[in-house]
Structures are given as C-alpha cells and as structure tokens.
Amino acid sequence: MKTRFVMGNEAIALGAIAAGVQVVTGYPGTPSTEVLENVVKHNPKKEDGTDAIYVEWSVNEKTAMEVGAGAAYAGARVMVTMKQVGLNVASDPLMSLAYVGVKGGMVILVADDPGPISSQTEQDTRTFAMFSKLPVFDPASPEEAYQMTKDAFELSEKYRTPVLLRPTTRVCHGYASMEIPEGRYEYTPEGFVKDPKWVIFPRLSYAAHKRIEEQNRTMTAELSAYAGNTYKKGSGRKAIAAGGVSYAYTMEALALLGIDIPLLKIGTPFPFPNELAEELLNEADEVLVLEELDPVIERALVHLVGKKHLPVDIRGKEDGTAPSAGENSVDGILSILASYLGIDLPAGCVREETPALPVRPPVLCAGCPHRASFYAVKQAMKGRKAVFCGDIGCYTLGNAMPLDMTDTCLCMGAGITVAQGIGRVEPDTVCFSFTGDSTFYHTGLPNLVNAVYNDAHMVAMILDNSTTAMTGHQPNPNTGKTAMGEVAEKIDIEGALRGIGITHIATVDPLDLEAAIAAVWSAADQPGASAIIFRSPCIALFRPTKMYHVDSDACIGCRKCLRELGCPGLVKDGGKKVKIDTSLCYSCGLCTYVCPTGAIRVKEDK
Amino acid sequence: MKNILLCGVGGQGTVLASKILARSAMERGELVHTAETIGMAQRGGSVVSHVRIGEGCYSPLISRGQADVVLAFEAAEAVRNLPYLKEGGTVIVSTTAVKPVTDALSKTDYDGQVMLDYLARQNVRLIVVDGDALVEKCGSAKVLNIALLGAAARADVIGMTVEDIRHIIETTLAPKFQAMNLKALELGAASV
Ligand code: SF4
Numbered sequence: 153m154k155t156r157f158v159m160g161n162e163a164i165a166l167g168a169i170a171a172g173v174q175v176v177t178g179y180p181g182t183p184s185t186e187v188l189e190n191v192v193k194h195n196p197k198k199e200d201g202t203d204a205i206y207v208e209w210s211v212n213e214k215t216a217m218e219v220g221a222g223a224a225y226a227g228a229r230v231m232v233t234m235k236q237v238g239l240n241v242a243s244d245p246l247m248s249l250a251y252v253g254v255k256g257g258m259v260i261l262v263a264d265d266p267g268p269i270s271s272q273t274e275q276d277t278r279t280f281a282m283f284s285k286l287p288v289f290d291p292a293s294p295e296e297a298y299q300m301t302k303d304a305f306e307l308s309e310k311y312r313t314p315v316l317l318r319p320t321t322r323v324c325h326g327y328a329s330m331e332i333p334e335g336r337y338e339y340t341p342e343g344f345v346k347d348p349k350w351v352i353f354p355r356l357s358y359a360a361h362k363r364i365e366e367q368n369r370t371m372t373a374e375l376s377a378y379a380g381n382t383y384k385k386g387s388g389r390k391a392i393a394a395g396g397v398s399y400a401y402t403m404e405a406l407a408l409l410g411i412d413i414p415l416l417k418i419g420t421p422f423p424f425p426n427e428l429a430e431e432l433l434n435e436a437d438e439v440l441v442l443e444e445l446d447p448v449i450e451r452a453l454v455h456l457v458g459k460k461h462l463p464v465d466i467r468g469k470e471d472g473t474a475p476s477a478g479e480n481s482v483d484g485i486l487s488i489l490a491s492y493l494g495i496d497l498p499a500g501c502v503r504e505e506t507p508a509l510p511v512r513p514p515v516l517c518a519g520c521p522h523r524a525s526f527y528a529v530k531q532a533m534k535g536r537k538a539v540f541c542g543d544i545g546c547y548t549l550g551n552a553m554p555l556d557m558t559d560t561c562l563c564m565g566a567g568i569t570v571a572q573g574i575g576r577v578e579p580d581t582v583c584f585s586f587t588g589d590s591t592f593y594h595t596g597l598p599n600l601v602n603a604v605y606n607d608a609h610m611v612a613m614i615l616d617n618s619t620t621a622m623t624g625h626q627p628n629p630n631t632g633k634t635a636m637g638e639v640a641e642k643i644d645i646e647g648a649l650r651g652i653g654i655t656h657i658a659t660v661d662p663l664d665l666e667a668a669i670a671a672v673w674s675a676a677d678q679p680g681a682s683a684i685i686f687r688s689p690c691i692a693l694f695r696p697t698k699m700y701h702v703d704s705d706a707c708i709g710c711r712k713c714l715r716e717l718g719c720p721g722l723v724k725d726g727g728k729k730v731k732i733d734t735s736l737c738y739s740c741g742l743c744t745y746v747c748p749t750g751a752i753r754v755k756e757d758k
Numbered sequence: 759m760k761n762i763l764l765c766g767v768g769g770q771g772t773v774l775a776s777k778i779l780a781r782s783a784m785e786r787g788e789l790v791h792t793a794e795t796i797g798m799a800q801r802g803g804s805v806v807s808h809v810r811i812g813e814g815c816y817s818p819l820i821s822r823g824q825a826d827v828v829l830a831f832e833a834a835e836a837v838r839n840l841p842y843l844k845e846g847g848t849v850i851v852s853t854t855a856v857k858p859v860t861d862a863l864s865k866t867d868y869d870g871q872v873m874l875d876y877l878a879r880q881n882v883r884l885i886v887v888d889g890d891a892l893v894e895k896c897g898s899a900k901v902l903n904i905a906l907l908g909a910a911a912r913a914d915v916i917g918m919t920v921e922d923i924r925h926i927i928e929t930t931l932a933p934k935f936q937a938m939n940l941k942a943l944e945l946g947a948a949s950v
C-alpha cells in the first residue's frame with residue numbers, strides 16, 4: 153500500500169493496470185487524455201524487461217475501438233480511451249461490438265465534459281450507454297474512479313460485454329491523495345479462437361439482441377447490491393438521488409447545511425439498480441435528482457414510479473427544479489436544496505461590487521505559427537470572396553479577434569468537407585479548410601479523398617506543427633514517434649496528398665510571410681482541390697534563438713501590429729507606442745512584416 | 759479542513775505551487791484534494807487551483823465563501839476569486855498586473871492599482887507582495903509563485919512553514935532551478 157497524490161485520470165490508469173490490462177488504445181481529447189499517458193508512465197515491466205502493456209495512440213477513436221476489440225477477442229483485458237465526442241466517431245464499431253461481445257474484459261473510458269469546458273457538445277455517455285445497451289459506471293471522485301475501473305473489468309469479463317466507464321472533467325482532473333495497493337492481476341490470454349460468433353450476421357444479431365436484454369435485466373438486480381450504488385436513510389420523506397460528481401457536491405452541501413435526508417447514490421446509471429431505488433421510493437414522497445447533462449437518473453426514477461404506481465414526485469431537470477444545461481456546483485446545489493427543502497441559506501459575506509475585470513479569453517500563444525498561417529491567408533484573400541472552414545485543435549482559436557479567420561467549426565475533420573459543401577452552392581467563393589496534422593490523419597484524409605474524387609474546388613491548408621498541441625503534445629502519425637516513445641515511420645503528409653491525387657501541393661514556412669502569401673495566391677486559382685502545407689513547429693517544441701524589440705524612435709504609434717496580429721507578446725508601452733514583452737515573445741518575426749516603418753527588429757545582443 | 763485557492767494567469771506557475779502545498783500536506787500525513795484549470799483555458803486565460811487539506815472534503819472544488827486563503831499571483835485575479843474567500847479570510851496578492859491580450863485592442867487600460875485599492879477596502883486580511891520588484895531581484899518572472907508561497911508561509915496561513923517549502927524545493931526541483939527558487943522563497947518570506 154502506498155499513498156500517492158494522483159489525478160483522477162491517473163487513478164483510472166492505475167486501476168486498469170491493477171486489473172491486468174494488456175492493451176490500451178485511444179485518441180487524445182480533453183478531459184480523457186491523461187488516462188492513456190499514465191498507462192505509459194506506469195507501464196509495468198515483464199520479466200524480460202519489456203513493457204507489460206501495449207499502448208497506442210490510434211489515428212482516431214474508431215480505429216482505437218477496433219484495435220481494442222481485436223485484442224479483447226484474443227482474450228486480453230483491454231482499455232480504450234476517448235472523450236465524449238470521440239465516442240461518436242467510434243460508435244459504428246461500438247454498436248456492433250455490443251452484440252458480438254468480447255472474451256477479455258474490455259473497458260471503454262469515455263470522459264464527459266459538463267459545462268462544456270473544452271468540448272463541442274454536452275452529450276451524455278450514460279445516454280449512449282442506454283442506446284448501445286452497454287453497462288456504464290459513473291465515478292463520483294478520483295478514489296471511486298480507481299475502484300470502478302477494476303470493477304468494470306470484472307463485470308465486463310463476467311458478462312463478456314464491453315463496459316463503459318464515464319468520469320466527468322472534475323473527476324478526471326481532480327487530484328486526491330489515496331492509498332494504492334501494489335500488485336496486478338496476472339493471466340495469460342487464451343488467444344483468438346475461431347468461432348462463428350465473431351462474425352456479425354443478421355441471424356446471430358437477433359439472438360444477441362435477446363441475450364443482451366435478458367442480461368441487462370439480470371444486471372439490474374446484481375448492481376442493486378453493488379458498492380458503488382448506495383442508499384443512505386435519513387430523516388423526512390423528502391429525498392435526494394445523485395450520481396457522478398454531483399453526488400460529491402451534494403454530500404458537501406448537506407454537510408455545510410448540517411442536514412441529513414435520505415440519499416440515493418447511483419454509480420451505475422445503466423443498467424439501473426431498480427431494486428435499490430425502489431427502497432428509496434417506498435420511503436419518500438418526493439425525490440430531488442441532482443446530476444449533470446441528461447436527466448438519466450431522473451427518467452429511470454420516473455419510469456420506476458410509473459411502473460410501480462408509486463405516489464412519489466420526481467423533481468429535477470424536467471420540471472425545471474435543476475438546470476438543464478451546464479455544470480453543477482456546491483453553490484448551485486445549495487440554492488436548489490434551499491428551495492426544495494424550504495430553508496434559508498446562511499448569509500454569505502456581502503462585499504462591494506467589483507471593478508470591471510479584464511476579460512481573458514484563450515488566445516494563440518505568442519509566436520504560434522498558426523497566427524502567421526491565418527494572417528497569410530487573410531492577407532492573400534483581401535478583397536476576394538473567401539470562406540475559412542476551421543477544425544478542432546489549437547487553431548480553432550483563429551476565430552478570435554483580430555484574426556477572425558474561422559468561419560465554421562463543426563467536428564474533427566469537417567473543415568475539409570464543409571468547405572466542399574459551401575463551394576457547391578457558392579462556386580465563386582474560394583473555400584479554404586484549415587486542418588492540423590493530427591486532425592488530418594484522424595478524419596481529414598478520407599474527406600480530402602472525397603474532394604479529389606468529386607472534383608471539389610477548394611484549398612486545403614494543412615497546419616503542420618508536428619504535434620497534437622491542444623491536448624498536451626501527443627505524438628501522431630506525422631511525428632515519427634509512438635505513444636510508447638518508440639521511433640515510428642513518419643507518414644509524410646505531402647506523400648499522402650500526392651497519393652490521393654492532389655497535384656498542386658506547396659510546402660511553405662508560414663513565418664516566411666511573403667512566400668506564404670504567394671503560395672496562397674497561386675493555390676486559390678487552381679482548378680479542383682489544391683493543398684498548402686504550412687510547416688512550422690509548435691513553440692512548445694523548441695527554444696527561441698534570437699530576440700526582437702521595438703525601436704521606439706522608429707515606432708510611429710500606429711498600432712497596426714497590435715490591431716492585426718493580437719500576439720500576446722506585443723503590448724502598449726504606456727503611451728501610444730508599442731513594446732515587446734520579452735518574457736512572452738517567442739521570436740517568430742511575424743510582426744516585423746506588419747510594421748510599416750520597420751521598427752520591429754532583431755535585438756543584436758543575446 | 760483548510761481550503762486554499764490559488765489563482766493567476768496561464769503560465770504563472772499556479773499548478774506547481776498547488777503541487778508544493780499538496781506535497782507538504784501529504785508529508786504531514788493529511789488527506790489532500792486539488793483541482794485545477796486544464797486545457798484550452800490555460801492559454802492566456804485565468805487559472806485557478808483549489809487545494810483542500812484535511813478530512814470532510816467531498817467536492818474537488820472549494821465553494822463560495824469557504825476559502826481560508828486566496829493566494830493570487832495577479833491583482834485582478836484576486837478580485838475575480840474573492841467570492842470564494844471566507845468572511846475575514848486572508849488574501850495574499852502580488853502587485854503584478856498582467857494585461858489581457860484584448861487590452862491591446864481596447865481603448866481602455868487595465869490598471870492593477872484599481873484592483874489593489876478595491877481589495878484594501880474589503881473586510882479581509884490583506885497581504886500585498888511587491889511581486890514586480892521581487893522577480894526583478896530574482897531575475898525571472900517564473901519564481902513569483904514560490905515568492906508568494908514564502909510570503910504565505912511566513913504569514914502562517916497555509917499550514918506550512920518556510921522551512922517546509924525549502925525542503926520540498928531542495929528535494930523535488932531540478933538542481934539548476936534551486937538557487938533561484940530558494941532566493942525567491944527568502945525574499946517572499948521577508949516581504950511579510
Ligand atoms: S516576434 Fe512579434 S509576433 Fe512573433 S512572438 Fe514576438 S511579438 Fe509576437
């Protein structure tokens with residue numbers, strides 16, 4: 153037993169390692185990314201000194217799910233990791249896998265993001281679990297995430313079904329000091345045994361569907377006795393049901409108020425622990441449901457109340473007692489509880505209204521090559537009708553003023569295809585897509601095949617910064633490295649573009665602004681699909697070698713550099729002029745092109 | 759139970775400071791929970807770390823009016839997070855004012871002094887640390903976090919002593935960063 157200070161995602165990784173996971177695949181996505189990274193970090197060694205667990209960053213979530221499925225067919229315990237929207241990409245294999253089943257335990261870690269804090273949607277993986285008919289665990293804390301990871305493997309292997317584990321951001325990224333037992337479940341996978349059951353066929357699917365429904369009914373009873381689902385009796389006939397981190401918030405709120413009312417905790421929202429919930433429903437007149445995202449627990453309780461003809465009011469999102477969107481908090485739950493229980497909250501401190509606070513939206517880093525890429529396209533297309541279809545990554549921040557270069561952003565890889573669609577309706581518009589190197593290999597590539605095949609007129613900008621920056625610099629097919637740190641074949645983007653039949657391809661350093669603008673001009677006038685690879689590394693990958701400064705005698709205070717670039721390195725000098733904040737400037741040199749008087753120059757000494 | 763909220767702007771080292779607090783508490787055998795800003799919001803945005811020490815913490819985040827201390831590496835961030843502070847709690851704030859990137863585009867200037875004046879008018883125990891002068895003396899803005907921890911330790915509000923922090927710096931930081939951080943620690947402590 154060792155006390156460690158671990159992040160929720162690290163706890164999940166340690167739980168999987170303890171459960172004997174042998175294959176881990178995934179695609180980065182906040183807030184799930186650190187799970188796979190921590191498996192790499194804590195990878196135990198076999199007797200011969202090699203890594204006990206095979207870990208890969210797959211090119212996308214569908215790929216990860218399928219590699220994982222194969223490994224589980226062969227009897228290994230497997231974990232697949234992604235964020236909630238990643239599950240949409242992986243839903244095709246997942247839906248069928250639910251029917252086919254697995255041999256080795258398979259836990260699919262899907263992190264949800266109430267808020268959303270860094271996601272496109274507030275979708276709820278618990279709802280996805282019901283849709284795919286797969287069991288789902290919903291931990292309330294990093295400590296519970298560790299335990300549930302191990303329990304999920306057991307359940308998966310017992311029923312030979314994939315199992316979902318869905319923590320939310322606050323659980324994933326919360327840290328806790330916890331005791332982690334040593335040791336790891338050891339076994340030798342049986343290997344792949346040929347059997348017709350691995351081939352999905354309509355006749356088999358009918359039988360599988362029947363089996364799944366029966367199995368889930370069995371699990372309902374079994375899960376009512378599971379330690380992650382609890383019913384704590386209390387005084388009165390007004391009760392609470394809560395799940396996930398909302399349970400932790402509820403506990404805190406009740407402690408602050410010093411009240412003790414009946415509390416049902418749901419750790420497995422599907423299959424729902426009906427028997428346990430009925431115990432509560434038999435002892436309550438009203439149940440307030442506290443959960444984030446979809447009203448999953450709430451609907452399950454409404455369903456039970458209807459089925460059993462119970463005289464219990466279920467309150468929550470559907471009747472407006474709890475907010476239908478966004479994150480919960482202790483404060484939010486305190487005020488819901490106050491009106492539910494008809495009590496007054498202790499008065500907080502009253503303070504003077506605060507002065508106007510600076511707004512700090514996230515921006516591209518100083519020296520980020522994406523700024524130069526966007527600026528080059530913007531300059532080249534001045535006065536022309538053009539549309540800029542963005543994608544998911546740091547470069548989504550190209551939407552911010554003053555660049556204002558992201559007109560659309562839908563989902564991974566969609567910049568390329570949305571550009572094609574707009575072009576079908578507006579043939580006189582130059583349609584650009586902006587795709588990062590990781591996104592290009594994720595889903596960008598088939599979308600570009602579509603452009604070539606269907607002869608779409610568009611310019612695909614590939615922003616190659618040699619990393620997956622947004623999620624914390626994971627390797628990808630373009631980086632020549634694998635998740636386990638091994639050297640891999642670097643899959644050349646230019647070669648891939650040529651291979652699918654794009655003939656006009658330019659590779660330019662966007663920080664060479666004049667060449668970059670010229671490349672955009674020439675690509676915009678090509679027929680069909682053309683591509684420009686803007687290649688310049690993310691600033692996290694190197695240290696600057698020179699230093700820039702503003703010659704204040706030459707600066708005329710026009711502030712064109714500030715207005716056009718929005719680089720954090722450029723700041724007002726107190727008067728009308730501009731100076732460079734040397735602690736932030738990353739010496740990209742872009743501002744030197746913008747200044748009309750050439751006031752921004754390399755500082756000689758350094 | 760002790761609740762400490764650290765806040766600042768992306769890149770100011772809030773996370774490292776919260777790690778040091780957590781480590782020290784663990785060495786004393788206490789339970790610790792922390793939570794911090796991760797992801798897109800880190801890029802130039804406001805960042806916070808919630809550090810909760812002791813038994814009875816369920817939520818990973820401190821709720822409003824529950825923080826014993828707000829430790830702010832930036833003046834406006836102290837004001838932004840003041841609602842978390844308990845009645846009569848302590849604010850330790852650096853005079854540092856980080857202009858938002860949007861400031862370059864706007865006509866109005868953000869002035870850190872306005873924030874400090876506001877804090878001074880509230881019913882809090884206020885400790886102002888001249889962060890700009892401190893980092894000037896240390897030769898790097900990167901050590902502001904350690905300087906503020908030093909001030910907080912000397913003010914005896916975070917449950918750890920200057921010695922505790924020194925010990926953690928000496929045992930966990932890479933040797934080449936130690937001298938600078940130890941200097942920042944001393945200067946920070948001396949400023950209270
Ligand atoms: S050189 Fe100019 S544009 Fe580039 S990081 Fe420095 S201040 Fe920003």
Ligand code: SF4
Nearest residue numbers: 707708710711713747
């Ligand atoms: S563009 Fe040049 S002259 Fe104009 S404010 Fe910036 S540094 Fe000064």
